Amino acid sequence: MRIFFYxxxxxxxxxxxxxxxxxxxxxxxxxxxxxxxxxxxxxxxMVQNKYGKRNTYLFIGTALILSAIxxxxxxxxxxxxxxxxxxxxxxxxxxxEIYSRxxxxxxxxxxxxxxxxGILDSTIFVIIxxxxxxxxxxxxxxxxxxxxxxxxxxxxxxxxxxxxLQSSKTIRTEFAS
Numbered sequence: 001m002r003i004f005f006y007x008x009x010x011x012x013x014x015x016x017x018x019x020x021x022x023x024x025x026x027x028x029x030x031x032x033x034x035x036x037x038x039x040x041x042x043x044x045x046m047v048q049n050k051y052g053k054r055n056t057y058l059f060i061g062t063a064l065i066l067s068a069i070x071x072x073x074x075x076x077x078x079x080x081x082x083x084x085x086x087x088x089x090x091x092x093x094x095x096x097e098i099y100s101r102x103x104x105x106x107x108x109x110x111x112x113x114x115x116x117x118g119i120l121d122s123t124i125f126v127i128i129x130x131x132x133x134x135x136x137x138x139x140x141x142x143x144x145x146x147x148x149x150x151x152x153x154x155x156x157x158x159x160x161x162x163x164x165l166q167s168s169k170t171i172r173t174e175f176a177s
Contacts, residue, residue: 002050003059006043009036010063011070014084018074028149029142037121037150038157041095041114042165045106053100060092083129091121107162114161118154122147 017033024030040063048056067088071081095117102109126146130138138146 002043002047006040006047006059007063007066009040009043010067013037013040014067014070014074018071018076023149025149027145028152029138029146030149030153034122034150034153035157038114038118038154039161041091041117041154041158042110042161044092044095045099045110045113048096048099049106053096056096057093060089060096063092064088077135079135080129083125083134086128087121087123087125090124091117094120107165110165111158111162114158115155118158119151122150122154126150 013033013036015033016036017031020032022029022031044056044060047059051059064085068081068085071084072078076084095113098113098116099109102112104112126138126143128134130136130146131143132140
């Protein structure tokens with residue numbers, strides 16, 4: 001089920017981003033799919049816990065292909081599909097490696113790896129895909145607002161995920177007693 005949720009949430013994030021205009025929160029520009037992308041880092045960590053790092057890279061490859069196909073089928077330009085694939089590959093790889101190497105509790109590893117992954121995903125995607133360097137959907141003066149808006153939501157989602165992980169751990173401990 002972990003693998004299924006990991007893959008389906010990535011596709012749903014693409015659908016939501018393609019179908020709904022971004023949220024404008026003050027100066028920040030936030031695609032609705034960003035709320036789910038933060039969750040995918042946590043789900044990927046859970047997949048890695050169960051199946052190991054080597055197998056996780058196979059699931060990341062599968063997710064990359066599904067994400068690119070769904071993005072293209074939803075009408076994204078090839079430039080956006082390319083930017084999405086590059087940002088996904090870099091952020092998921094960095095998330096996996098940080099999660100593997102940090103020797104702390106699961107909650108701390110999820111927070112560290114997902115935060116760095118979210119920062120990379122947001123920065124790479126906006127610069128390569130949305131800025132004048134890419135599809136030109138966001139002017140240079142708006143790039144920082146798009147990057148920071150996505151980072152803001154993805155980091156919040158990491159904290160929410162950690163709180164949920166800690167709460168479920170507490171509940172399991174209480175029921176085991």
